[in-house]
Amino acid sequence: MKIIARLAPLALALAASPALAEMPKGISHFKLDNGLEAVVIEDHRAPVVVQMVWYKIGAADEMPGKSGIAHYLEHLMFKGTDKLAPGELSKTVTANGGMDNAFTSYDYTAYFQRIAADRLPLVMEMESDRMANLKIGEDDWQAERQVVLEERSQRTDSDPSAQFSEERSAVQFYNHPYGRPVIGWRQEMEGLTRDDAIAWYDAHYAPNDAVLIIAGDVTPDRARELAETYYGPIPAKPDSTRKARPQEPEQRSARRMERSDPRVPMPVMIRSTIAPERNAGDQKTAAALSVLAEMLAGSSQTSVLARDLVLPGKALYVDAGYDGLSVDPTTFAISLVPGPGVSNADAEAALDAALQKFLTDGPDPAQLERVKTQIQASRIYAQDSAHGRAYDYGQGLSVGLTVQDVNDWPDILEAVTADDIRAAAKLVLDSRATVTGWLLPEGTPEPGAAQPVAAQSGDVQ
DSSP states (O other), X not given: OBOOOXXXXXXXXXXXXXXXXXXXXXXXXXXBTTSOEXXXXXXXXXXXXXXXXXXXXXXXXXXXXXXXXXXXXXXXXXXXXXXXOTTHHHHHHHHTTOEEEEEEOSSOEEEEEEEEXXXXXXXXXXXXXXXXXXXXXXXXXXXXXXXXXXXXXXXXXXXXXXXXXXXXXXHHOSSSGXXXXXXXXXXXXXXXXXXXXXXXXXXXXXXXXXXXXXXXXXXXXXXHHHHHHHTTTSOOOTTOSOOOOOOOOOOOOOEEEEEEETTOOSOEEEEEXXXXXXXXXXXXXXXHHHHHHHHHHSOTTTXXXXXXXXXXXXXXXXXXXXXXXXXXXXXXXXXXXXXXXXXXXXHHHHHHHHHHHHHHHOOOHHHHHXXXXXXXXXXXXXXXXXXXXXXXXXXXXXXXXXXXXXXXXXXXXXXXXXXXXXXXXXXXXXXXXXXXXXXXXXXXXXXXXXXXXXXXXXXXX
16 A cells, blocks of 8 residues: 545446547546546456556545545555455455555545456456445554554654655645645544544545546446446445645745754755646646656756756756646655765755756757657557556546546647746746755755755745
């Protein structure tokens, strides 16, 4: 399990719509009367199939004081039903030569199985059963709460980089729940109860708030038949839809933070700022930000920051990250490790100079075309994995995109222009509202290294 997550039969609501003719080869899309949306990805190269169920609910939808409940319920979803004993679902999948898992993010919680194609009815029956009939025993909830607390101890509390990331997120977001950890704050996790878990399940686990992805050796007709059989009888829940979240106010001030730990081998700097997400029918800015990240640091040899910082020895490592698959505004981040003998201050100054030069000069046309070609090649290679394509549609639909948006994404990336890159760069590289964090080895910071600034409006010590 990961954090990088009801009876009369109903007829099928939608047959193939006219837009289906424009679908990529092997992709089909339908919806049941109870609101369950499904995508089928045909891939007959091997007799294997993947089933994924994505619920459009995640850690950012939790009530204040109940952080970690989305991930906690993900664990409890393996505790069984009237038909299945605790752990029986996973044991059955394994006994049939398959594997299963689950994961929770800020915006969704997902469950999947990979198994022989002729066992698809089996995993569909079990997955639909726990969508409608989860049972949480009096003993199960306390034992599983201890499991997630131990998971936090291993993955966060004992890892300085994970602690640093958690703290940076809390500084980055003034008001939005993206500022709290998906796994939850320890003191709040310790207070989670069986009633909390049942309330979360009853409120949000419903077919009309879920996405079903079937990928592999299956036909669209067979997938629809099975979906209608197993998921069709589960009633919709009218109030299960994601509620509006607290939104981030306009940020105006730069913030700096520093953390040191004896387990940190070398200094690392991360600078991030709020950036727009991908939205249904409006993905142009997100595409430009995706291409910008690749131009800045996608190649260890030819990217802008590799050329200006790594090759001259000013930095040992650089990276730029952006992922617009979120419900609300996300972040654009740049990180670096200073080169040998280069002070933290000098490395940061060199980064500032390189970014300013890019803002002034704009993208090199030849590099832009090369990056776009690389992105398209990566997309083509990704199509070779039915599981990977399942993630594309599952994530996209879970954060509010449509199937058409997911289909259009490669073409929107291909259409990014130099002017689009300039606008995206100004948006995230010329922002005053950045969070710059240094994770340092234990000891006295070197002269000129990043220091906590005096407390001012928007600053953090």
